[in-house]
Amino acid sequence: MIAIRQSRLLFxxxxxxxxMSNYSTSAQSFxxxxxxxxxxxxxxxxxxxxxxxxxxxxxxxxxxEELPCFEELRERYAGQNVLVILVSLDFKSQLEKKxxxxxxxxxxxxxxxxxxxxxxxxxxxKISAEWDGAIPATVIIKGQQRKFNLGKFENYTxxxxxxxxxxxxxxxxxxxxxxxxxxxx
Amino acid sequence: MKKAxxxxxxxxxxxxxxxxxxxxxxxxxxxxADDFSLKSVSTKMVSLADYKDVRGYIxxxxxxxxxxxxxYEQRIIDLxxxxxxxxxxxxxxxxxSPLIVEEDSFEEMQxxxxxxxxxxxxxxxxxxxxxxxxxATRTPHVxxxxxxxxxxxxxxxxxxxxxxxxxxxxWVEKAVEAMLKGEKPNPDYTRAVGCTVKKKPEVKPAPxxxxxxxxxxxxxxxxx
Numbered sequence: 001m002i003a004i005r006q007s008r009l010l011f012x013x014x015x016x017x018x019x020m021s022n023y024s025t026s027a028q029s030f031x032x033x034x035x036x037x038x039x040x041x042x043x044x045x046x047x048x049x050x051x052x053x054x055x056x057x058x059x060x061x062x063x064x065e066e067l068p069c070f071e072e073l074r075e076r077y078a079g080q081n082v083l084v085i086l087v088s089l090d091f092k093s094q095l096e097k098k099x100x101x102x103x104x105x106x107x108x109x110x111x112x113x114x115x116x117x118x119x120x121x122x123x124x125x126k127i128s129a130e131w132d133g134a135i136p137a138t139v140i141i142k143g144q145q146r147k148f149n150l151g152k153f154e155n156y157t158x159x160x161x162x163x164x165x166x167x168x169x170x171x172x173x174x175x176x177x178x179x180x181x182x183x184x185x
Numbered sequence: 186m187k188k189a190x191x192x193x194x195x196x197x198x199x200x201x202x203x204x205x206x207x208x209x210x211x212x213x214x215x216x217x218a219d220d221f222s223l224k225s226v227s228t229k230m231v232s233l234a235d236y237k238d239v240r241g242y243i244x245x246x247x248x249x250x251x252x253x254x255x256x257y258e259q260r261i262i263d264l265x266x267x268x269x270x271x272x273x274x275x276x277x278x279x280x281x282s283p284l285i286v287e288e289d290s291f292e293e294m295q296x297x298x299x300x301x302x303x304x305x306x307x308x309x310x311x312x313x314x315x316x317x318x319x320x321a322t323r324t325p326h327v328x329x330x331x332x333x334x335x336x337x338x339x340x341x342x343x344x345x346x347x348x349x350x351x352x353x354x355x356w357v358e359k360a361v362e363a364m365l366k367g368e369k370p371n372p373d374y375t376r377a378v379g380c381t382v383k384k385k386p387e388v389k390p391a392p393x394x395x396x397x398x399x400x401x402x403x404x405x406x407x408x409x
Contacts, residue, residue, distance in 0.1 A: 118345060119344065120341075125376060150381070
């Protein structure tokens with residue numbers, strides 16, 4: 001209970017300080033970014049971390065299917081300065097009805113956020129000039145380097161080989177081409 | 186030449202080839218589109234050339250299942266009702282493979298078109314040969330063509346998927362109005378969130394060479 005109270009206090013402090021909303025739903029916390037600049041400062045603060053940012057939504061079936069692969073990636077590279085952020089494009093109006101119940105069910109270990117910036121025409125090209133807004137979409141950011149992928153990764157190997165060029169020290173590629181992202185291992 | 190087989194280069198090559206599942210290509214503003222012949226929900230084959238006395242076409246890649254397409258459904262009907270009398274009919278095309286999403290099958294298209302009383306042609310890109318030419322990547326995705334099939338606008342219908350009344354920019358309407366006055370649409374390219382086009386499964390090599398050739402990439406199988 002104390003932890004919950006503290007997190008609530010923290011919640012109000014954060015709202016006051018930076019106008020972003022942090023939510024905590026029984027062990028699954030997430031941040032709501034009302035505008036792209038807020039997400040951009042999150043990206044800038046990551047500095048030399050390799051960010052793997054996946055854009056998804058609860059209504060997007062292929063997105064849901066590939067989420068377990070991002071969880072696998074997070075687990076495997078947790079010690080290698082890799083940060084996975086699952087950025088949902090769900091409507092903020094359906095936060096309580098759809099988004100929070102989905103998070104409660106899945107209990108993601110990766111960082112979860114909701115981007116509620118309605119001006120998609122302006123923010124989409126800030127992620128990648130190649131992107132026109134279809135999801136799923138994934139971008140890897142490390143300092144000034146970026147790499148973009150449109151569409152779903154069919155299996156874990158496909159995702160890992162997409163990320164590997166950004167990793168300085170990698171062990172042998174885990175062959176999980178039979179791992180179709182749909183379920184657990 | 187032997188250097189091409191140097192493992193890191195090979196890996197780089199493979200990544201270049203398969204690193205991105207889809208790459209944005211297709212028509213740009215000012216390109217002339219090829220006509221097509223696709224089956225309508227009425228089972229009739231439809232080409233753009235079949236439309237007589239038009240000033241252009243509001244070509245929209247859309248589908249049954251996508252929540253964004255559903256949010257825009259009434260606005261697509263309204264666009265047709267408003268601009269078809271002025272020479273700009275809506276031509277809707279479902280680019281999705283029902284092997285990926287059953288709800289986007291031809292039969293389901295017929296059911297939806299009848300239930301929603303679509304006043305426009307709703308066509309099925311069954312062979313998935315038309316949407317790649319246009320470079321459509323999502324649903325809904327609009328391509329505004331003039332009567333000679335030159336592309337004049339590519340992008341979104343407006344800037345507010347959830348609440349039509351709150352849209353600040355009704356891009357397609359603005360673009361059609363510009364064309365009716367003989368002007369160039371401005372902007373002529375916009376982006377929006379949407380569902381990816383669902384491409385039918387294909388057998389492709391594993392993204393990274395693995396020990397033996399007996400590793401078959403997962404295709405189909407557990408898809409919905």
